[in-house]
Amino acid sequence: MVTRTNDSEPNIVRRVALPVAVLAGLVGLARLSLRLVKEPEGPGDVLASVYDLVGQGASADAIRDRGLQTIPSVALTILTALILGIIGIWYLFWALNALVDALPQRVRESVRPYVYLLPAVSLLGFFLVFPAVWTVWLSFTEDRGWRNYLDAFQEADSRRALVNNVIWLIVATAGSVSIGLVIAQLFDRIKREALAKTFIFLPLAISMVGASVIWRFVYWWKPPGTGQIGVVNAVITKFDAEPVAVFQTVPINTLALIAIMIWLQTGFAMVILSAAIKGVPTEHLEAARLDGASELQVFTRVILPSIRPSIITVTTTIAVAVLKVFDIVYVLTGGKFQTDVIANRMYKEMFIFSNKGRASSLAVLLFLMVVPVMVLNLRSARRQEAMR
Amino acid sequence: MVLPRFLKRTPLHVAVIVIVALWSLPTTGLLISSFRPQNDVVTSGWWTVVEHPFEGSNWTIKNYSRVLESDGLWRALANSVVVTLPATIIPITIAAFAAYAFAWMKFPGRRMLFGGVVMLLVVPIQMTLVPLLRMYSGLNLSGTYVGTWLAHATFGLPLAVYLLYNYISSLPSEIMESAYLDGASHYDIFRRLVLPLSAPALASFAIFQFLWVWNDLLVSLVFLGTDSEVATLTATLNELVGSKGEKWHILTAGAFVSMAVPVGVFLGMQRFFVRGMLAGSVKG
Numbered sequence: 001m002v003t004r005t006n007d008s009e010p011n012i013v014r015r016v017a018l019p020v021a022v023l024a025g026l027v028g029l030a031r032l033s034l035r036l037v038k039e040p041e042g043p044g045d046v047l048a049s050v051y052d053l054v055g056q057g058a059s060a061d062a063i064r065d066r067g068l069q070t071i072p073s074v075a076l077t078i079l080t081a082l083i084l085g086i087i088g089i090w091y092l093f094w095a096l097n098a099l100v101d102a103l104p105q106r107v108r109e110s111v112r113p114y115v116y117l118l119p120a121v122s123l124l125g126f127f128l129v130f131p132a133v134w135t136v137w138l139s140f141t142e143d144r145g146w147r148n149y150l151d152a153f154q155e156a157d158s159r160r161a162l163v164n165n166v167i168w169l170i171v172a173t174a175g176s177v178s179i180g181l182v183i184a185q186l187f188d189r190i191k192r193e194a195l196a197k198t199f200i201f202l203p204l205a206i207s208m209v210g211a212s213v214i215w216r217f218v219y220w221w222k223p224p225g226t227g228q229i230g231v232v233n234a235v236i237t238k239f240d241a242e243p244v245a246v247f248q249t250v251p252i253n254t255l256a257l258i259a260i261m262i263w264l265q266t267g268f269a270m271v272i273l274s275a276a277i278k279g280v281p282t283e284h285l286e287a288a289r290l291d292g293a294s295e296l297q298v299f300t301r302v303i304l305p306s307i308r309p310s311i312i313t314v315t316t317t318i319a320v321a322v323l324k325v326f327d328i329v330y331v332l333t334g335g336k337f338q339t340d341v342i343a344n345r346m347y348k349e350m351f352i353f354s355n356k357g358r359a360s361s362l363a364v365l366l367f368l369m370v371v372p373v374m375v376l377n378l379r380s381a382r383r384q385e386a387m388r
Numbered sequence: 389m390v391l392p393r394f395l396k397r398t399p400l401h402v403a404v405i406v407i408v409a410l411w412s413l414p415t416t417g418l419l420i421s422s423f424r425p426q427n428d429v430v431t432s433g434w435w436t437v438v439e440h441p442f443e444g445s446n447w448t449i450k451n452y453s454r455v456l457e458s459d460g461l462w463r464a465l466a467n468s469v470v471v472t473l474p475a476t477i478i479p480i481t482i483a484a485f486a487a488y489a490f491a492w493m494k495f496p497g498r499r500m501l502f503g504g505v506v507m508l509l510v511v512p513i514q515m516t517l518v519p520l521l522r523m524y525s526g527l528n529l530s531g532t533y534v535g536t537w538l539a540h541a542t543f544g545l546p547l548a549v550y551l552l553y554n555y556i557s558s559l560p561s562e563i564m565e566s567a568y569l570d571g572a573s574h575y576d577i578f579r580r581l582v583l584p585l586s587a588p589a590l591a592s593f594a595i596f597q598f599l600w601v602w603n604d605l606l607v608s609l610v611f612l613g614t615d616s617e618v619a620t621l622t623a624t625l626n627e628l629v630g631s632k633g634e635k636w637h638i639l640t641a642g643a644f645v646s647m648a649v650p651v652g653v654f655l656g657m658q659r660f661f662v663r664g665m666l667a668g669s670v671k672g
Contacts, residue, residue, distance in 0.1 A: 030534060078470050081533055085474020089481045097575045112574060113495040120486035120545055121501070124508060127520065127542035132511050134519035183407060190404055198658070199408045202415070205654035206647050207603030209622040213629060213643040214414045217421065217636065229433050229636070231417060263411070268665065275666055324512050327605045331626050346514055347606075356518050363514040374510040 015102045019095035026092055029084050092119065132367075135360045142357030149361050158362065161340040165323060165369070168258055168341060172322045175262040177315050180269025184277055185299065187270075197274070201267035208264065208327035215260045216332060219246040247332060253339050257328050265321065269314045276310035277303060309384050316377035323369050342366050422640035423447050429636045451641035455628075459638060460616050461645050464624035468602060468649075470533055471612070471620055475540035475601045476594055482541065483548030484556075484590065488578050490549070491557035492564055502553070508546040517610055524611065531618060536611045543607070544597045551664070555589035556582055592664025595657050602650050621646040 051060035093116075100112050140146050152158045183200055187193050203211065220230030221243055228234040233243040246256045280303055288302045304311075326343035333339045335348065342362055350359035420434045425448050437446055455461045489495075490502045520539065521530065529535030559582065567577050583590070601607075608620040614627055625646050632638050654661060 077533075078466060081470040082473060084534075085537055086477045089474075089478050093481065093485055101573075110495065113489045113493040113498075116485040116489040116493070116574075117501065119482045120505070120549060123482065123538065123542045124505065124545055127538060128508055128511060128516055128545075131516035131519035131523070135515050135517075138518060186400065186403060186407070189400060196404055196408055198655075199412050201658075202651065202654070203411070205599060205603075205650045206415075207605070207622050207650070209605050209625050210603075210643050210647045213625065213639055214418045216629070217418055217640065218414050220636075227432060229430060231413065231433070231435075234433050234435075263414070266411075271662055271665055324514070327622075330605070331629055343514060343606075346517075350518060360518055363512070363517070366512050367510075367515050370512050371510050378506070378509065 015098060019098040019102075022091050022095040026084075026088050026095075029080070029088060032080065135363050138356055139360035139364050142360070143355050144357065148357050149365070151358065152361055152365060157340065158342075158345055158358075160338055161335070161342050161345040161362075162365070164254055164338075164340060165342050167254060168261070168322050168325060169319060171255070172258045172261040172265070172325075173315060173319045175258070176265035176318050177269050177273075177311065179262065180266045180314070181273050181311075183266065184270045184274035185303075188274065188277055197267075197270065200270055203264045204267045206264070208260075208325075209331055211260055211264055212328050212331040215256075215263070219256055221245045247339075248337050250338055253333065253337055257332060257339060260328050261322060261325060265318050269318065272310055272314045273307060276307035280306050309380055312380040313377060313384070316373050316380065319373045320370055320377065323366065323373070342369075418640050418643055421636060422451055422644050423449065424451075424637070426451070426635075426637040429640070430634070451637045452645070455638055455642045455645060459624075459628060459632075459642065461621070461624060461642060463616060464619055464621045465645065465649075467612075467618055468621045471536055471540070471608065472598060472601045474533075474537045475544075476597045478537055479541040479544040479548050479597060480552075480590060480594055483545055483552050483593075484583065484586070485578070486545075486549050487552035487556045488574075488582055490553050491559075492577075492582075493574065502549075505546055505549050509550065513543055513606065521610060530611060531613050531615065533612075533618070536608065539607055539611050540597075540601050540604070544600065548593050548597070551593050552586065552589055555586055559585055588660065588663060591657070591660040595653065595661050596664055598653060599650050 048060040051057070096115050096118070097112075100108055100115050103111060139148055142148075144151060152162065187196050190196065206214070217229075218231050219233075220228075221233055222228055222230075224237070224243055228237050228243055232246065237243055244252065247253050284302050284306070285298055288298045293301065324343055325341055326347065329335055329339055329341050329344045330347065335341070335344045342365065346359050346362040346366070349355045349362060417434045420437055421429050424434065424437070424446065428446065440446055456465075486505070490498060524530040524535050527535075529538070563581060563585075564577060567581060572580075603622065604620075605622045605626060608623050609626075612618050612620065612623070614623050616624070619627070625642050628639060628642050
């Protein structure tokens with residue numbers, strides 16, 4: 001461990017000057033990296049100035065004349081980004097901590113906690129709390145004021161989005177949790193459990209955009225008689241039925257989108273519930289079986305009640321993700337054919353129609369839907385912790 | 389006696405195989421199609437390859453060189469790396485310092501501040517978009533990596549602080565106290581003791597945040613945009629769906645390029661991922 005040196009005067013100067021220099025350097029680096037991405041010539045310019053600095057005027061001019069080839073320019077951007085984003089953040093803390101050490105001994109330790117919290121609290125305050133409050137304000141002041149909320153319920157398109165969000169909430173959540181539960185219970189009895197689970201689990205690593213492309217291919221429609229290339233319509237036409245244009249057919253399209261969400265989220269439910277099932281004491285199961293309970297009764301009367309807390313956690317976690325669903329709808333239908341959801345509606349109001357007030361009121365409605373679910377979730381998480 | 393038991397378990401095995409097959413079918417179709425020639429992909433179903441699986445003319449890697457080069461996926465891949473790495477490291481570092489302060493330093497307002505941070509878990513990203521975009525254009529941050537890192541870092545912070553606090557506060561207090569009595573400063577304790585001991589928690593949050601940022605579409609659309617100089621893989625793939633929606637040889641290969649890194653990371657670090665999930669994780 002490091003031993004402290006005593007606070008002699010020249011020492012303090014050195015200890016203040018170095019951290020201040022590091023902080024200044026970080027600010028400079030941040031501005032540099034802004035320039036790198038702002039201007040197309042940015043990387044070349046920066047490299048040319050570096051060459052000038054080290055006295056290689058000829059190389060600098062060469063770059064200014066011909067511009068940088070794409071690959072070095074991309075590499076330079078990546079490098080600056082990584083230095084700034086990864087090493088920079090450490091030096092930020094190092095410098096802040098060193099500045100605290102330079103303070104008089106009495107106040108040092110009462111200031112230090114706040115300095116450690118400063119980056120977190122200022123980011124959250126500046127980029128989360130302040131904008132969120134502003135959004136509430138905008139929702140009541142721009143466009144039609146408080147009537148934005150009235151519109152959200154009365155205007156056909158946004159009412160459709162609200163209704164769809166409720167359908168998503170119920171079907172996608174119930175679907176993922178119940179299928180996840182069945183799979184957890186089934187896979188619990190086989191030898192290669194871990195391997196089998198990996199297959200169910202894998203979609204969790206896939207982006208919703210990627211999943212949308214995958215399923216767009218599954219649902220793909222071609223005119224009748226041309227040889228279907230999507231699995232779903234290939235099966236349908238095998239039974240001599242007409243191929244279905246999945247995304248354009250009204251009740252089916254929302255359900256087809258929901259199926260994608262279930263495919264993505266079931267793995268999450270399975271992992272948590274499987275761990276919970278394994279945590280049920282074997283004696284309880286044995287005792288029930290000795291009493292003559294069937295396997296189904298063991299499941300409904302012993303296993304289900306004892307994994308209830310995990311079911312609540314899984315359900316609420318998935319419900320929050322489902323409520324905020326955006327990518328799937330945005331990529332596949334853009335909310336057309338009555339498939340809109342709140343998050344996509346909000347995006348449209350904001351970027352296509354530039355209705356800041358209406359967009360804000362939809363965001364607030366989404367927030368109000370998420371809050372009760374999250375409160376349930378956090379409460380059950382805390383209760384589980386208390387039991388541990 | 390072996391046979392009856394085996395027979396009794398057959399329905400179970402069949403059920404498991406059917407479920408696994410059903411779950412893998414969509415991705416398998418995509419993977420196979422991405423290696424088929426342009427014409428084959430749109431004229432015959434990918435399952436028809438089983439008829440002649442070893443015929444060389446049925447397979448090609450051209451689709452990949454096409455999407456990577458002419459459709460700009462190399463650049464998008466680089467952009468995703470530039471966005472994702474700092475957007476993962478920055479919130480972890482910031483949250484680890486904050487979690488340490490909340491767990492092991494005494495100061496007025498500690499409980500209130502921590503409660504406030506946890507409460508922010510309930511705020512959806514959508515609540516910040518309109519004003520943040522306005523602030524960003526004032527600060528010249530829109531369309532920049534830095535602006536995107538800050539947005540991602542902030543959105544990941546509440547969960548990071550919450551998870552890391554749960555872990556760091558449960559470390560044995562004797563170790564901290566004896567180090568402190570030996571004259572170690574908070575900074576030393578944090579760096580030499582707390583960080584190494586919290587490696588499992590840091591790793592599982594890192595994987596979450598990595599997957600979250602890499603797979604995100606909304607934040608990258610709003611703050612970075614679709615300009616090919618900066619657009620991430622997800623944004624670029626979404627553009628391809630719009631512009632080349634029927635060219636399945638391109639879309640399938642493109643989707644696979646966007647999935648390769650997260651799926652690789654995920655399979656390699658599944659253990660940490662599962663541990664993190666069991667520790668409870670929801671994101672605002």
